[in-house]
Amino acid sequence: MGYENDLILRAARGETVERTPVWIMRQAGRILPEYRAIRQSLSGFKELVETPELAAEVTIQPVDILGVDAAIIFSDILVVPEAMGLEYQMIENKGPYFEKTIQTLADLEKINVPDVDDTLHYVMEAIKVTKKELNNRVPLIGFAGAPWTIFSYMIEGQGSKTFSKAKKMLYTNKQLSHQLLEKIAQTTIKYLKAQIKAGADIVQIFDSWAGILSYEQYLEFGMKYVSMICNAINEVPVTVFAKGAYFARKEMGELNCNTIGLDWNMDIQKSRELIGKDKTLQGNLDPCMLYSDFDTIKLETSKMLSSFGPNRHIANLGHGVYPDMHPDKVRCFVDTVKEYKS
Numbered sequence: 356m357g358y359e360n361d362l363i364l365r366a367a368r369g370e371t372v373e374r375t376p377v378w379i380m381r382q383a384g385r386i387l388p389e390y391r392a393i394r395q396s397l398s399g400f401k402e403l404v405e406t407p408e409l410a411a412e413v414t415i416q417p418v419d420i421l422g423v424d425a426a427i428i429f430s431d432i433l434v435v436p437e438a439m440g441l442e443y444q445m446i447e448n449k450g451p452y453f454e455k456t457i458q459t460l461a462d463l464e465k466i467n468v469p470d471v472d473d474t475l476h477y478v479m480e481a482i483k484v485t486k487k488e489l490n491n492r493v494p495l496i497g498f499a500g501a502p503w504t505i506f507s508y509m510i511e512g513q514g515s516k517t518f519s520k521a522k523k524m525l526y527t528n529k530q531l532s533h534q535l536l537e538k539i540a541q542t543t544i545k546y547l548k549a550q551i552k553a554g555a556d557i558v559q560i561f562d563s564w565a566g567i568l569s570y571e572q573y574l575e576f577g578m579k580y581v582s583m584i585c586n587a588i589n590e591v592p593v594t595v596f597a598k599g600a601y602f603a604r605k606e607m608g609e610l611n612c613n614t615i616g617l618d619w620n621m622d623i624q625k626s627r628e629l630i631g632k633d634k635t636l637q638g639n640l641d642p643c644m645l646y647s648d649f650d651t652i653k654l655e656t657s658k659m660l661s662s663f664g665p666n667r668h669i670a671n672l673g674h675g676v677y678p679d680m681h682p683d684k685v686r687c688f689v690d691t692v693k694e695y696k697s
């Protein structure tokens with residue numbers, strides 16, 4: 356395919372690499388003043404997400420400014436519930452809000468598996484513009500939320516510490532829960548395939564709220580649908596990041612995907628044992644580590660790299676970078692990975 360830098364693709368496939376590739380979850384936006392400048396000139400987050408030229412511009416910013424080895428398309432996991440019929444708002448300093456939610460069978464029946472090329476046309480367009488402007492410098496990551504995480508927002512209607520309304524649905528209406536999860540999974544498969552067709556070189560499934568379920572519930576309502584998606588996508592490497600699901604690492608090793616994302620609570624050696632040798636691991640420095648001084652960041656990043664070893668690793672944080680982190684600290688993390696010699 357002729358990339359100037361295809362380290363992340365080779366690491367995902369388990370090939371030998373000259374050095375460990377690095378990118379950062381939530382690298383697009385949030386921390387960069389260059390992002391905020393564009394963002395503030397607009398009516399809101401959604402305008403940025405829905406304007407392909409601007410989405411492409413902020414997607415490429417971290418490649419230029421932070422020197423990461425991959426771009427991730429600027430969008431949000433919540434475009435999927437919107438395409439299915441639940442419009443979202445992104446409220447300043449608060450987060451997402453859905454006017455309509457799913458509570459009953461009647462609500463569920465109004466939800467459809469949409470034509471994604473139509474409803475999410477702006478994402479595919481943003482991918483095409485980004486690919487053209489990246490000009491094969493680094494690969495582009497596409498993404499979607501995992502069905503359980505999307506389900507949580509569709510039931511709850513907003514963020515939550517406990518997602519107890521979503522969990523209540525699993526306990527009180529199993530049938531509705533499975534029907535909704537199935538519709539989300541089918542939509543997500545179509546959506547990821549459309550992103551790949553538009554140019555995404557690798558795709559990541561974010562299961563941000565995996566960790567609030569019990570082991571049994573996660574297998575039944577979480578992993579089952581992640582597995583369905585993994586089985587349907589074989590065009591490009593797939594990464595599964597199930598935050599907090601340390602209890603399901605053995606099962607993660609059996610997924611039909613290339614890479615498993617680890618959060619900072621998942622011990623590296625133990626994860627390797629449980630997940631097995633056939634997967635690439637991604638992660639997993641505590642994002643809050645980037646609040647410490649430069650020397651500590653260098654030391655802790657080097658320790659992480661030595662623990663993972665030179666192959667089958669994609670360096671990243673254990674979750675997204677926080678908005679108040681200094682870009683120089685983030686760059687220190689990236690540079691340490693790029694300069695590391697084992």
Ligand code: CP3
Binds near residue numbers: 379
């Ligand atoms: O990784 C990237 O840089 C690409 C863009 C990206 C965004 N959201 C942009 C965004 C990605 C991959 C996401 C994923 C996402 N969105 C997840 C899964 C990853 C995770 O962190 O667990 C989740 C749970 C969401 C839902 C969401 N979007 C919330 C809860 C919020 C509000 C709080 C927050 O995170 O800032 C958003 C808004 C959002 N999505 C912003 C950005 C840059 C901030 C909006 C702004 O600019 O005002």
